[in-house]
Amino acid sequence: MQQAWQRWWHSDVGYSFRQSPMAMAAAFIAVVCLFCSVFAGWVSPTNPFDLATLELSDSRLPPAWIHGGSAKYLLGTDDQGRDILSALIYGSRISLVVGLASVALSVVFGVAMGLLAGFRGGWVDSLLMRLCDVMLSFPAILVALLIAGVGRALFPNANESLAFGVLIISISLTGWVQYARTVRGSTLVERNKEYVQAARVTGVAPLRIMVKHVLPNVLGPVMVLATIQVATAIITEATLSFLGVGAPPTSPSLGTLIRVGNDFLFSGEWWITIFPGLMLVLIALSVNLLGDWLRDALNPRLR
Amino acid sequence: MAFKLNPLAATLAAALVLSAASASAVTLRVGNQGDALSMDPHSLNESLQISVVENVYESLITRDANYKLAPLLATSWKQTAPTVWRFELRKGVKFHDGTPFTADDVIFSYERAKGDGSDMKSYVGQFKEIKKINDHTIDIITHAPFPIVPELVTHWDIMSKKWCEDNQATKPVDRRKGIENAASFKANGTGPFIVKERQPNVQTRFVRNTNYWGKISGNVDEVVFTVIGNDATRVAAMMSGELDVMEPVPVQDVERLKANDKLKVLQGPELRAIFLGMDQKRDELLYSNIKGKNPFKDIRVRKAFYQAIDIDTIKSRVMRGAATPLALMFPPQVNGFAPDLAKRLPYDVEAAKKLLTEAGYPNGFEVKMNCPNDRYVNDAEICQAVAANLAKIGVKINLEAETKGTYFPKILSRNTSFYMLGWTASTVDAHNVLYPIMSTPGEGGRGQFNLGAYSNPKVDELTDKVASETDQKKRNEMIREAMKIHQDDVGHLPLHQQALNWAAKKNIDLVQFPDNGMAWKFITVKP
Numbered sequence: 001m002q003q004a005w006q007r008w009w010h011s012d013v014g015y016s017f018r019q020s021p022m023a024m025a026a027a028f029i030a031v032v033c034l035f036c037s038v039f040a041g042w043v044s045p046t047n048p049f050d051l052a053t054l055e056l057s058d059s060r061l062p063p064a065w066i067h068g069g070s071a072k073y074l075l076g077t078d079d080q081g082r083d084i085l086s087a088l089i090y091g092s093r094i095s096l097v098v099g100l101a102s103v104a105l106s107v108v109f110g111v112a113m114g115l116l117a118g119f120r121g122g123w124v125d126s127l128l129m130r131l132c133d134v135m136l137s138f139p140a141i142l143v144a145l146l147i148a149g150v151g152r153a154l155f156p157n158a159n160e161s162l163a164f165g166v167l168i169i170s171i172s173l174t175g176w177v178q179y180a181r182t183v184r185g186s187t188l189v190e191r192n193k194e195y196v197q198a199a200r201v202t203g204v205a206p207l208r209i210m211v212k213h214v215l216p217n218v219l220g221p222v223m224v225l226a227t228i229q230v231a232t233a234i235i236t237e238a239t240l241s242f243l244g245v246g247a248p249p250t251s252p253s254l255g256t257l258i259r260v261g262n263d264f265l266f267s268g269e270w271w272i273t274i275f276p277g278l279m280l281v282l283i284a285l286s287v288n289l290l291g292d293w294l295r296d297a298l299n300p301r302l303r
Numbered sequence: 304m305a306f307k308l309n310p311l312a313a314t315l316a317a318a319l320v321l322s323a324a325s326a327s328a329v330t331l332r333v334g335n336q337g338d339a340l341s342m343d344p345h346s347l348n349e350s351l352q353i354s355v356v357e358n359v360y361e362s363l364i365t366r367d368a369n370y371k372l373a374p375l376l377a378t379s380w381k382q383t384a385p386t387v388w389r390f391e392l393r394k395g396v397k398f399h400d401g402t403p404f405t406a407d408d409v410i411f412s413y414e415r416a417k418g419d420g421s422d423m424k425s426y427v428g429q430f431k432e433i434k435k436i437n438d439h440t441i442d443i444i445t446h447a448p449f450p451i452v453p454e455l456v457t458h459w460d461i462m463s464k465k466w467c468e469d470n471q472a473t474k475p476v477d478r479r480k481g482i483e484n485a486a487s488f489k490a491n492g493t494g495p496f497i498v499k500e501r502q503p504n505v506q507t508r509f510v511r512n513t514n515y516w517g518k519i520s521g522n523v524d525e526v527v528f529t530v531i532g533n534d535a536t537r538v539a540a541m542m543s544g545e546l547d548v549m550e551p552v553p554v555q556d557v558e559r560l561k562a563n564d565k566l567k568v569l570q571g572p573e574l575r576a577i578f579l580g581m582d583q584k585r586d587e588l589l590y591s592n593i594k595g596k597n598p599f600k601d602i603r604v605r606k607a608f609y610q611a612i613d614i615d616t617i618k619s620r621v622m623r624g625a626a627t628p629l630a631l632m633f634p635p636q637v638n639g640f641a642p643d644l645a646k647r648l649p650y651d652v653e654a655a656k657k658l659l660t661e662a663g664y665p666n667g668f669e670v671k672m673n674c675p676n677d678r679y680v681n682d683a684e685i686c687q688a689v690a691a692n693l694a695k696i697g698v699k700i701n702l703e704a705e706t707k708g709t710y711f712p713k714i715l716s717r718n719t720s721f722y723m724l725g726w727t728a729s730t731v732d733a734h735n736v737l738y739p740i741m742s743t744p745g746e747g748g749r750g751q752f753n754l755g756a757y758s759n760p761k762v763d764e765l766t767d768k769v770a771s772e773t774d775q776k777k778r779n780e781m782i783r784e785a786m787k788i789h790q791d792d793v794g795h796l797p798l799h800q801q802a803l804n805w806a807a808k809k810n811i812d813l814v815q816f817p818d819n820g821m822a823w824k825f826i827t828v829k830p
Contacts, residue, residue, distance in 0.1 A: 051694030056616045079621070080687050249687055250702045263534040267555035 016297040026289035033283055037093035044086040045074070049251045055081045060269050076271040078260060084271060087257055088279050094253035096283065098168055099233040103226050105172035110179025111215070111222060117180065118187025119210050129184070132177045140174040141239055147173055148240055167246055171236050175229055179222055186218035220298055227291025231284035254280050328524040329828045331811075333821070334537050334546040337677045337707055338504045338530045343486040344460035345415055346476035347711065348422040348752070349678075350575065350727050353458050354820040355528065358509065359399075360460035360492035363390055363409070364453050368814045368825060370731075372453055376404065376461055376493065385448040386431070392439040396516045398463040399491045406435040411464035411473075417747070420477030422715070424748025425739035426459045429770070447771040454730035466491040479716040495519050495824040496526060504530055504708065509823070521812075521826040532677050532706070541566065541806050547828070548811060550821065551680055552804035554623040560806045569805040574817045575727040576633050576736075577679055579689070579796040581605060581720070584756035588720040590671035590701070598668055599720075599755070605793035607658035610651045611696045612689055614798060621684050626799040631786055632726070632736050634800040636817060639733025639782035644790060647797075655696045667697025673722040674702060675710040680801045686723055717754050725801075726752065727818045733782040737766040741789050757794035761785075 008014050017023050036043045046053055059081040062069045069076060075084040117128040135143065151166035190196060191214060199209050238255015240246035247253040252260065254276050261273025339355040340347055357365075363377035377390040396404040413433045416423040429449070434442040443452055467473045472486035490498040493516065496509040509526040511519065529546070531537040534553040541549040542563060552560055552568055561568050581599040582588055588597050598604045614628045630647040633640065659667060674686035683704035690700035700721075714722045728735040743758040744750030765785040772778040789795075803819055812827040 051691040051700070052697075054691040054694075056613060056620050056688050056691060059620045079684055080691060081620075248702055249683060249704050250690055250700070259533075263553060264555055265535050266538050266559055267553075269555070 023293035026286040029286040044089040046086045048082045048087040078272045091254040095234045098237045099230045102168045102171035106175035110176035114180040114183025118184040135177045143174045144170040330525040331523045332527045334549040341476045341487040342490040343476040345421045358496040359490045359494045386445045388443040405438045412461045420475045428747030478712040519824045548807045550805045554625045571803045573803045575725045577725045577798045580755040582755045590720045592669040601662045603658040603662040607655040611655040625802040629797040637728045641783040669699040671701040673719045674704040675707045676704040678707045
């Protein structure tokens with residue numbers, strides 16, 4: 001572990017990281033968010049998902065530093081008396097888990113499909129790309145809604161963890177197409193290059209060429225896409241929650257918190273939506289900046 | 304050449320006239336949190352759907368601006384025998400497609416509204432039959448003396464027999480089974496407005512019926528009905544002038560809109576009661592972790608739920624005061640209200656816990672709760688507050704809050720264990736609560752909205768007696784007795800009566816009905 005870290009720190013990528021304050025700041029924020037999400041149980045003042053602890057009479061209290069606020073609730077409370085700070089910590093956990101898991105799923109699936117299509121060509125390529133066309137012709141949210149709806153109909157007795165599983169799968173099933181398209185494009189370029197032909201001539205198995213030679217060279221754009229998709233996935237998750245097929249309102253994700261708070265903007269209770277909004281911006285921005293830096297760091301042409 | 308010029312000139316002239324007309328046409332832009340789920344007047348007995356559709360379709364009898372009964376498609380009605388009501392139908396009325404309105408349409412609409420898939424059975428399902436006397440006279444025959452027939456027919460809308468047959472729409476649009484037909488998207492009524500263009504859940508445009516049989520007191524030529532689900536967006540649209548009328552105003556924004564000098568807020572008590580229902584029929588709940596028995600069959604569990612709900616805090620925090628807690632299933636404005644029964648069981652967490660322990664659930668249990676999120680004022684927020692209340696006695700609520708387009712088909716097919724519903728006694732009489740909400744589900748719309756199938760034979764018996772009793776004092780005594788039984792049984796968990804909150808531009812005159820109905824024919828836009 002120590003060794004791996006040392007090796008990374010002294011590598012080119014590590015060097016570029018040390019040279020980029022932006023990347024360091026983004027990484028710091030992302031790590032803090034991750035840490036809080038993982039250890040939410042210890043970090044957060046209360047458990048906002050434990051309904052028995054909610055006091056409705058404490059609802060819509062302003063942040064502690066504003067008149068009327070209470071030290072008990074540092075960032076105020078929402079319309080159900082939920083501590084906003086705790087809700088943020090737990091909410092970003094849901095958003096991150098759903099975002100990361102669905103992107104990971106769709107990257108694995110999408111890249112595999114793209115590689116296959118680009119490398120094999122012929123009818124495999126046509127079939128897969130037409131499938132992508134079909135997927136792309138529907139708005140992502142509609143497909144996610146459909147899958148989430150079907151998932152719910154299949155498991156009417158679903159508890160919350162199953163609901164999140166359906167959510168992750170429905171978002172990832174709409175996201176993989178973009179990776180497949182991107183990877184196929186790059187693969188088409190790469191497979192005619194000399195190094196691939198050289199590998200072929202020396203008798204390397206096609207699967208090995210695909211994974212060992214082509215894949216590393218097409219991952220650059222996927223990185224960038226994936227980081228953007230994390231934010232998109234979080235927003236998709238929020239939209240689904242808004243439509244009543246996502247996170248249950250009793251365990252709100254960041255998106256749910258923003259939507260709920262949105263209703264109170266006009267009446268002056270800004271903290272219910274602003275803080276979750278800031279949190280979402282922070283997470284999305286830091287992940288994006290990291291992805292951006294990673295793209296530059298991994299791009300051999302920019303070295 | 305001249306022959307060729309003439310039609311061109313005529314077209315030009317017509318175009319000029321048209322553009323002049325449209326320049327002075329009064330367009331009313333109405334915003335609502337949800338859409339009428341269908342244009343079919345028999346498909347859903349929901350206040351908003353009735354309110355919108357009754358601008359297009361008409362019933363025999365209506366309510367005027369003072370909410371008193373008034374003739375509409377019937378010019379007069381009288382009881383000719385204890386079980387016979389004679390209605391004289393209006394002559395010279397034409398449907399939007401030009402077909403004349405006759406007794407055949409009434410009989411057709413009766414069969415349609417009491418048949419399979421109809422959500423209006425509780426209004427007409429109690430009649431024995433309807434007889435055609437001649438083209439413009441009908442008799443409504445009832446099983447027993449039935450004094451509230453005129454009140455019952457106010458939301459039973461008449462459709463054209465010919466049009467329904469031509470459009471294969473002789474059966475109602477049944478949302479429970481997902482059945483749609485032409486009547487969902489097109490309409491052909493006798494009313495003052497005509498459906499011009501419909502995009503479900505987005506926008507529907509209506510134009511004034513220039514061939515309307517009566518006089519329209521308002522001056523609106525076109526109505527654009529837009530669905531804006533998000534509270535803040537709807538308020539923003541109202542304040543920026545994108546909308547002329549908006550309903551409902553979110554309770555948190557009432558003061559803000561009142562302070563706006565271009566707008567006014569119309570408020571009043573609504574006839575609707577909001578309550579929670581529990582499945583008391585199945586031997587095992589569909590959505591609970593308790594297997595082999597149904598906890599809601601135990602009155603102690605129902606009582607524990609009741610006493611665990613902190614209705615006063617819900618009123619002050621969630622509803623910001625814009626609600627009146629109810630102990631009965633209907634508000635004081637409805638005939639039959641008994642003030643001495645209007646006392647809720649006290650909010651008492653300890654007592655509730657004890658009741659639950661006695662019932663054999665010392666650690667509570669888990670149950671799914673179904674809730675709309677765009678139907679009643681702060682519906683999903685109330686459900687969340689109730690879920691938090693119940694968590695304090697150990698009951699874990701899996702809350703499913705969703706849009707009414709998916710919510711109603713689900714709960715109306717009784718696919719629920721614990722649900723929220725609002726009910727407006729549209730006849731302004733307790734019988735319209737007793738029959739559809741509190742009676743054992745059965746034929747003719749009986750208990751059609753008693754979705755948890757609460758059942759007490761004594762209540763059923765009293766309901767039948769209430770229907771035919773003519774002595775007002777005796778009748779009220781019976782209503783009181785039925786209410787008392789239902790209350791002692793904790794058949795439902797009444798929550799509150801919500802307040803009506805509409806916003807309109809200051810130059811708009813409109814009538815706010817206590818059942819939340821908005822009749823566009825009464826709306827005048829002043830310059």
